[in-house]
Amino acid sequence: MISISNENKKDCCGCTACANICPKQCITMTDDNEGFKYPSVDFNKCVDCHLCERVCPIINKTESEEEPKEAYIVRNNDAEIVKNSTSGGAVTAFCEEILSKNGIIFGGAFDNDFEVRHLSAESVEELKKFRSSKYVQSDLTDTFKRVKKNLDDGRYVMFTGTPCQVEGLLKYLQKPYDNLFTVDFVCRAVPSPLVWRKYKELKTKKYKSEITYANFREKTYGYHSANLTLRFANGKKSIENTKTDYMLKSFFDGICSRPSCYECSFRKVDRVSDLTVFDCWNITRYVPTLADDDKGYTAVIVQSEKGRQMLKNVSEKLIMHEADVDTLIKNDGFMAVNNPYKHPKKDEYFKMLSNGAELDKVVQTFVPIKLSRQLLGKTRGILYRLGLLNRLKKSSASTRNSGR
Structure with a gap:
């Protein structure tokens, strides 16, 4: 019996090597309740060739070689x-x-x-x-x-x-x-594709228009500012940062990976x-x-x-x-070289999300966005034009590189 399965989720990165190598096409990648794809095996078709195991990069970890010098x-x-x-x-x-x-x-x-x-x-x-x-x-x-x-x-x-x-x-x-x-x-x-879908639904509903452009790192306020920018068919635009955006807040708070x-x-x-x-x-x-x-x-x-x-x-x-x-x-x-922070309420976050709650309510329940941050986000463009965002940028860059 092969060991490829969707049970030990921390041991699957979702790379699809097993599904692509299977000669009988008995492995399919299916979504779980968090929106991530895992291999699902039809054992009625499986011939125990074990090719899936041989190509799994986690089962067959590559030995470390000489450290790069350039x-x-x-x-x-x-x-x-x-x-x-x-x-x-x-x-x-x-x-x-x-x-x-x-x-x-x-x-x-x-x-x-x-x-x-x-x-x-x-x-x-x-x-x-x-x-x-x-x-x-x-x-x-x-x-x-x-x-x-x-x-x-x-x-x-x-x-x-x-x-x-x-x-x-x-x-x-x-x-x-x-x-x-x-x-x-x-x-x-x-981050979870499910969270991204829920985010798109939320934004489409709010702006009453379809998304025509998306950029997770548009340099609207410079390189050091991580802004998720959306544009809509009706001409409206949404620009949010790591402290004010439901998608980015979930990601950087370690709750949706x-x-x-x-x-x-x-x-x-x-x-x-x-x-x-x-x-x-x-x-x-x-x-x-x-x-x-x-x-x-x-x-x-x-x-x-x-x-x-x-x-x-x-x-x-x-x-x-x-x-x-x-x-x-x-x-x-x-x-x-360092693993990210994992939020202790991750399971509860996804349970509420998969039960039909909208993303903004889920975020405000588990990783709430402070009102002060929301107000600052609304004035971000003005601060940028006045050249007052430098300290915020340095603080944001430090957070991105802190592992949380």
């Missing part, structure tokens, strides 16, 4: 790309390099219903959908199969995702491919990807001669020779500064 702080030379990216726009440069070889990119993006899925891109224009963070676990469906087919056809493929998704893909492939390039991003945790994230098997400096990327909040600590212009930089750790070659190939598109790996992890990559 790291950089980078920013894209294209100001428009930087403006629309979460941090410094480095990943766009990597994507463009793969596309120049007639390659294909796979990464997390919004679909037409603003659900987060792994989609593909084969042109520079399509890369826009990958920019900006999506604080929701992406739905991979058959992405691993599509990656393999393109690799076997001889195409260059770039895959970006959480460290567990990248490791799941590599386990699924079962052999190295010279034409595969992988990028993982340092991940706090993956996947169970495996609180005991993550992939939090380590050395990764199986070619490059690791994350936010650089403290540019002046690495490059004292630079002033923080609040536009954003990307921290990059080189994990392989492929990664080193990629940075060399795109160097003309990037502003690059060398950085010390240990210093980067200590100051900005905290979540690469």
Whole structure:
């Protein structure tokens, strides 16, 4: 009997490797009451081949190798790309390099219903959908199969995702491919798709219009301000931050993340990807001669020779500064090696939500937003224009990097 199941939820990251490898298609990924997908096995079809176990990245943890020694702080030379990216726009440069070889990119993006899925891109224009963070676990469906087919056809493929998704893909492939390039991003945790759906329902109801745009990290008030921005068909707009938004408050208070994230098997400096990327909040600590212009930089750790070659190939598109790996992890990559805080009322939160309560009521019950924060949120635009948000930004950046 195989050990793949949906019972021990902290031991499943939802990478889909087991479902994609199954030769009898007897494993399907199904939602639980928190909105996360887990493998469901039809044992009437199962032939006990145990392939699912062999490709599980948690059952088969990769042994730690030599710690990476190279790291950089980078920013894209294209100001428009930087403006629309979460941090410094480095990943766009990597994507463009793969596309120049007639390659294909796979990464997390919004679909037409603003659900987060792994989609593909084969042109520079399509890369826009990958920019900006999506604080929701992406739905991979058959992405691993599509990656393999393109690799076997001889195409260059770039895959970006959480460290567990990248490791799941590599386990699924079962052999190295010279034409595969992988990028993982340092991940706090993956929030529930159910919470995101409830959030969209709440906002659509409030603004009486359909959502036409979503960005979890729009730089409306600068790089250091994490704002979730929505735009609606009727022309209205919603801009909220980590202290005033129901979705962001749930995420940063540790109450809506996947169970495996609180005991993550992939939090380590050395990764199986070619490059690791994350936010650089403290540019002046690495490059004292630079002033923080609040536009954003990307921290990059080189994990392989492929990664080193990629940075060399795109160097003309990037502003690059060398950085010390240990210093980067200590100051900005905290979540690469430390698990996030888990709220003690997480089960009650999801029970109330799955019983039909609206998200605002659930949030105000378990992780309430203070009235003072709501009032401050309404004046945030004015404070930004007056140049009075610096202290708030520093406080927010400290909170993001504190593990809570």
